[in-house]
Structures are given as C-alpha cells and as structure tokens.
C-alpha cells in the first residue's frame with residue numbers, strides 16, 4: 033500500500049518511514065505542504081494513505097488536507113497535530129481528514145490507527161469478498177436520497193455529492209442499523225474500530241456534515257436523529273412521530 037508522510041521534522045519523518053516500511057508500506061516523504069500537494073497530484077498509482085502534520089512551513093496542514101481531499105475522496109488521511117484544542121480537531125475534520133492524532137503520540141497508537149484504516153479500505157473496496165459487509169450497491173431512502181456505495185456518491189433530490197471514506201462508512205453503518213439507538217461508543221467501535229482516543233465530537237462533526245447533505249433542514253433532522261445522552265438513531269422513512277428526539281424509549285444496545 034502506498035503512503036505519503038508529510039512532516040517537516042526530518043528525524044520524525046524518517047523514523048515513521050522506517051517503521052511503516054517494516055509494516056510493508058511503500059513510503060514517500062514530503063517536507064512541506066506545496067511539495068506534498070505536487071507529489072500527490074503526480075503520484076501514479078495514487079497514494080492510499082497520507083499521514084499529515086498540521087504545523088508545516090508555508091502551506092498549512094489544513095490547506096494541504098483540503099487539497100488532497102478535493103483531489104481524491106477515497107484517500108485515507110490521518111492528521112497529526114501538536115495542537116489539542118477541540119476547534120483544531122473540528123477544523124481538521126472539516127478539511128476532510130479521517131482521523132486525528134495529537135502529538136506527542138505513541139508509535140503503536142499510530143500503527144494501530146493506520147492498520148485500522150487499511151482494514152476499512154479493504155472492506156470498503158472489496159465488499160464482495162467480505163460477506164458480512166456485503167451490501168447492495170445502492171440504497172434509496174427518504175425523499176429521493178440515493179447512496180451509491182461503489183462510487184462513494186450521495187444523490188439528494190437530483191444533486192450529487194462525493195463522500196469521503198469515513199462519511200461513506202458512517203452513512204453505511206447508519207443505514208445498516210435503521211431505527212436502532214446507536215450509542216456513540218458503539219459507533220466509535222464499529223465504524224472507527226477504536227474508541228478511547230476519540231472525543232465524541234468526532235462523531236458529532238461527521239453527523240453534522242451528513243445532516244447538511246441529507247436533511248432538508250439540518251437543524252430539524254428527520255433521518256439522523258440525536259438521542260439525548262446516548263447517540264443517534266437513523267430513520268429511513270420518517271413518520272410524523274420522528275423528529276430530532278430528545279427522548280427515546282427504544283432500549284440502548
């Protein structure tokens with residue numbers, strides 16, 4: 033699997049490269065944002081995973097992230113950041129990252145995140161080989177909303193949107209568990225394959241973005257309902273009783 037590491041601290045970059053090569057990755061290094069964007073655009077075959085430091089000389093990591101994401105909806109991106117403010121985290125997710133890891137980090141933690149993303153890619157991109165994940169290529173729900181799982185596209189009342197791997201994975205997870213109350217920790221575990229390192233803000237950010245795409249009024253969702261103190265509930269065909277519930281008598285799973 034092809035990986036690009038974008039990091040201006042040379043020693044760290046080389047250490048990471050060494051470790052990922054031991055894991056079987058083919059690794060390229062970029063020391064600044066402009067180089068990273070150019071290498072990404074020229075790469076053939078494309079990079080599948082990018083490890084991206086946020087604090088870079090010149091072009092910021094956020095900007096790099098936006099460029100890469102615009103170019104390739106499917107690439108898996110892990111942002112490394114010495115900043116731990118929740119706004120930074122939210123900004124990184126808005127820029128299109130799949131994961132966010134605070135510096136200093138433990139190497140095993142990063143390796144496990146990468147393995148997890150790699151595994152998700154394997155499942156996402158070869159669904160037929162994984163019968164438990166096998167799902168129809170398209171799914172339609174609500175008022176003219178169609179998800180194309182193969183093409184990572186969401187068509188909402190005629191307008192088509194490209195989804196990132198994580199958005200697609202999360203939306204697929206919701207549609208596979210309709211009408212069930214899903215706790216944040218359950219979603220973390222099943223979609224991200226991890227839990228402890230994430231704040232619940234991560235899921236909330238992704239849900240907010242999906243709501244903007246699928247809900248007629250994202251402030252009064254009918255499909256992706258919040259369940260107070262617990263998590264979320266997906267409703268494919270809302271009735272008058274389905275609204276952004278503050279109470280729900282379904283048993284938590």
Ligand code: CA
Pocket residue numbers: 039040041085086087088
């Ligand atoms: Ca840096």
